[in-house]
Amino acid sequence: MSFAELACVFPCGETELVGVLALPHEPTGSVGVLVIVGGPQYRVGSHRQFLQLSRRLAAAGVPVMRFDYRGMGDAGGEVVDFEHTGPDIAAATEAFMRAAPSVRHLVLWGLCDGASAAAMYLPQDSRIAGVALLNPWVRTLASQERAEVTHYYARRFRDPAFWRKLVRGGVAVGPAIADFAAKAWRMMKSRTSPLEQTALSAAAPADFRERMSVALAAFQGRSLVMLSGRDLVAAEFRDHLRQTPLLLAWSADPRTTVLDFPQADHTFSSRAQKRAVEDAMLSWLADLEETLR
Known part of the structure; x- marks a missing residue:
């Protein structure tokens, strides 16, 4: 299927952000995918991962947008860390849905701390029908x-x-x-014991991992988690999931799909592993479209 790639510039407060749209000439459904980068990098991704994913999905009829946060790539402004990218994601969402009228439901797709940013953003927009998280960042x-x-x-x-x-x-x-x-x-x-962990958690302000857990547990859409076998970030997420009751319940929910890629590194750098991620995304998106009809 043919598609067009278009650059777009859009505001985020007083700053201008830059994105690239991959728009099928004949979209196959109502879902679009917003790619949220893991930093510090820009919208092409390591080993051209985000670019290739966008083109593969668009060729299958799925509109995609990838963009630069403030201070990254071609975007203006000062650099923001992943915990404070909510305004960037909101601005990109509005620009994407204006440019792609067929998109009525949104999927957030993120790698590493981009996945963490996507998870924390979920409560802010009811149009989000799904979230795809690759090796989410939960590091301490x-x-x-x-x-x-x-x-x-x-x-x-x-x-x-x-x-x-x-x-x-x-x-x-x-x-x-x-x-x-x-x-x-x-x-x-x-x-520490579970009792000590509860006391410590009650005494301390919520860190980003707690915000992720609460947001994912409350999310009513579909979740896809893809974890590499040769990556410490993925290993840390697995450990954190096992130790966090909210995340354990979320991962066991039928709306959540967890896929393991035993031979993949953090960025799925080989052609075969990138292709496997793209295949998994297309299959999951097709199932998501079915639930939305």
Whole structure:
């Protein structure tokens, strides 16, 4: 199916943002996809991921828009972090739906902290029918060290190549053991009981992970989660999901689909892995369209 690519400039407060629309000449449904970048990067994406995704979806009849946040790419203004991109997403949504009259329902698509920004934005617009999250960012220092101990080091210790390198003297044993031991010790010390976690949560202001959890748990649309097997960010999200009752309930809901890509890295950089993500998106979008009819 043929489509047109069009650049657009639109306001976000007193700043101008830049986006690119991929608009099918004959849209196949009422859903459009707004691509929210994970920073720091711009609308093309690592390894041209966002560009290629947009073209693949548009060729299948799905309108897509990808855009630059304030301070990124060709957008004006000062850089904003992912926790404060709500105005950018709102401005892009309005520009997208003006430019694509066939779009009545919106899907937010995000990678890494773009996925986290998408999740936190969900309560702000009732037109959002779906959200697609790739390797959502939930990192804290504690979660990073826990993932390194339980995933990175565990994988290395099972890898025969690591032990061959160790025997040949290619690994600095002392620093490696010291690093592992220090992180494992901090991980053990940081563990708290469920009662202590509740007390700490009640005493502290909501962090972005809590805002994500609350927003996703309350979301009435469809959710697609795609997680890489070779990525610490994905491992941290899996750990966080298991430890968060709201997210556990959300992930078990029939409206939520969780897909694993065991051979993928953080940005799905290989052609085969990018293609697998595109295929999964097209299948999920087709199912979403069915529910909206």
